[in-house]
Amino acid sequence: MTDDGLAGLFERAVQDLDPGVPEIVGRAERLGRRMRTRRRMWALGSCLALAALGAGTLAAAPPLARSPDTRATAGTTRAQARPKPARRGKQSGATSVSPQPTWVSPKSAAFRRVPAMPYQMPVPQMLRVLRKLLPAHATVSSVDLRSAQAGTLEIDYNDGHGAVDLQLSAFPGTAYGWATPTCPDPPPANKARRPRGALPVSCAIRKLPGGSVESDAVGGTDLFGFYDYEIYESRPDGTTVTIQVGNGTIRSRPHVDRARPPGSMAGWEAVADNPAWHVEPGWQQVLG
C-alpha cells in the first residue's frame, strides 16, 4: 500500500462524516466562556493572594509574636465572621430584582481578616462537604478528582429529576473589596427562549448578618435554553464562595430538560453560606 493509497483511504473513510457543527460550536463557545470566567476568578484569587502576602508582611506580626489580646480578638473575629446557618425568611433572589447593588457599609472592612497564606480547599474535602449539604436521595456524578483544581468542584448533580451542572468554588479573595458582588447592568440577555416555567432573569444583593455580601442571580439563557442560579458570596474573612446550578448539563452532552434548576435559590444560598466552605492553612496552596 503506497502512502498516496493510504491517504486516499483515510479521505474516503471520513468524507461523509457530518457532525452537527452549529451544536458543537455553540457548546464550545459556552464552555469557553465558562473557562474564561474561571480563569479570571483564578487570576483574581492569585492577585489577592499575592496582595495578602504583601499585606501580611507589612501589617501583621507573625502569629507567634502576637499578644494574647490580639489572638483573642482574632478568634472573636473569626466567630463573628461565620454566617449563621439558619437565617432570613423572605429574601429570595429569584424574585427580587435589584440592578443597583445595595450599599455596603465600609465599617464591615474593619473586621476583615486576610488569610495568612493563599490556601485552597482540597477537592475531595469539598465533595464530602457538599454531599452532607445535599438532600440524602441526591446523587453526584462526573466527579473528576484527578484533574480538578483545588478550590473548585464541577459535577453533575441529580436530585432525582435529571442531572444538572453544579459548579462550586471557595477561594481566598475579596480581602480588599476587589470582588464585592454586584449585579450586572444591564441584566444578562436571553440568547434563546426561556423554557416554559423558567425563573425570570434576576439579581439581588444581600448583606448577611455575619458581614458577608452576596449576589444571588438567575442568569439569561444560552443558545440551548440553559441558565442557572448564580450565587457569589464574599465573606469578611476574605473567602469567596461561588455556586452555579444549571437547569441541565453542558460540560459533556448538552441536555436541557428542566424548566428550572433543582432546589430553590434560598436553598443554594444556604449551601453557599455554610461555614464549611473556607480556606485553611495546611490545605493546598494556590500558587506553585
Add this chain to the structure above:
Amino acid sequence: MNDRDEMEYREFASARARPLFRLAFLMCGDWHEAEDLVQTTLASLFVAWNRVRRRNSMDTYARRVLVNAFLSQRRLKRSRETPVAQFADVTAPVVDADLRMTLVAALRRLPARSRAVVVLRYVEDHSIDSVAELMGVTPAAVKSLNTRGLAQLRELLNGDQQHLFQP
C-alpha cells in the same frame, strides 16, 4: 473579546469544526468522543482567541490542542482501554462504512502517539516537522512513530487490502 471578535471566532470555528472532527474521529474512533475533543479544542480556542489571532496561528493552535487533548485522554483511559477488532459505528450517514470501520479498528490498535502521527501525516498531509511541532516532540521521534505506526497499520490491513482499494 468584543462582538466582532466573537463573530470572527464563530466563523472560524464553524469552518474548521468538520475537519477537526474528522481528525479527532480517526484518532479516537468514537463519534461522541470526537465531538468532545472538538468541543474542548474550540473552547480553548475561544479563551485564547485574541492571542492566537494576533499571531495568526489559529489553525496550528487548534490542532495542537486537539492532539494534546486526545493524548491526555488516552493516558487517563489507557488502563481500561481494550483494542477491539470490530466496534459499533454509530455514525448516521453511511457511504464507506465498512472501510471506515476497518480503518478505525486498525487505527485503534496502534499506540495513541503513533495513531496521532499517522493521522496527521496522511489525513492532513502535515510534514514531519509540522507534526513534531504540533505534538511537541522531535522530528526524529515523529519519524520513528510514523515508521512503526505505518508498518503496524499495513500489517493490520493486509487482509483487507483488496476490499479497501475497491473504488
